Amino acid sequence: MPHSYPESLIPNDDAVRLRTLHQFQIVNTTPELIFDNYTAWAAQLFNVPISIISLVDKEYVWFKSRTGGPEVNGLVRDESMCAAAILTGEQVILSDYKSESCTLIKPDVAQAIGLNFYAGAVLTASDGARLGMLAAIGKEYREPTAEEIAVLVRLADLVTQTIELRYQYLAADQAAEWEDAQRALSLALDENVTLARYLITRNQRIDLTDPEVAQLIDRRLSNVAKVLSRRLSSHVS
Structure with missing residues (x-):
């Protein structure tokens, strides 16, 4: 679990990263x-x-999306x-949100609501800039399986591609096309939600180490990726 963090929460090259983040025009936007x-x-x-999509701004971390947890739009950067x-x-x-695990942040908010588990995959733009995180958060610390980590990474990549697709449409003043793209992606994800409910009902949880379950999840994640690839390619052309 130990990670190597720099001495400062604000790196020397943060201005470059922030420039990329702001180019996407997604910071502090509505759900x-x-x-x-x-x-x-x-x-x-x-x-x-709890799960969040976060965007790390200069002084504040905005939650573009939040499932579960307190109804807040984000946190100050050092929290x-x-x-x-x-x-x-x-x-x-x-x-695990313990202060000794990461001295760069104040874990008061997380600890106040009993959080002890954070697993986050980085949202990395095509130029390498780290925009934020896709995070799964809970109250009981555990070591995720390799299968869970792989799926989280794939989901984070889909989120990043969706951010890029959103920008391409809106920068071209194609809001209607963006809404249509959202519907297409949501339709693919609806299949995932239905599958998740079935698997939870059958096993009380989703077990990604089960080969049958893993195959079903992989197939649906691939379908979402195909929708994104098709949309991104057609828009560029």
Whole structure:
């Protein structure tokens, strides 16, 4: 679980990262269904009560989407695990929210509501900038399986591609096309939600180490990826 963090929460090259983040014009924007679908799916896959898509701004960490947890839009930067998580060279960060686990942030908010588990995958833009995190959060610390970590990474990649697709449409003043793209992605994710409910009912939880379950999840994640790839390619062309 130990990770190597830098000495400061604000790295020297943060201005470059922030420039990329702000280019997407998604910081502090209203909720959008497709991102809410992603966090709902992540919470179900990890069997946790909370999942967020965070965007790490200069002084504040905005929650583009939040499933479960307190009804807040985000946290100040030095209170959010996501702010520290983007600083490591690792793709996935695990934490128990103990102060000795990461000295860069104040865990008061997390500890006040009994959080002891954080698993986050980095949202990395095509230029390498770390925009934020897709995180699964719970009250009981555990070591995620390799299968769970792999799925979280894949989901984070889908989230990042969706952020890029959103920007392409809105920058071209194609709001209607963006809404249509959201519907197409949501339709693919609806299949995932239905599957998750079935698996939870059958096993009381989603067990990604079960080959049959893993195959079903993989197939549906691949379908979402195909929708994104098709949309991104057609828009570029």
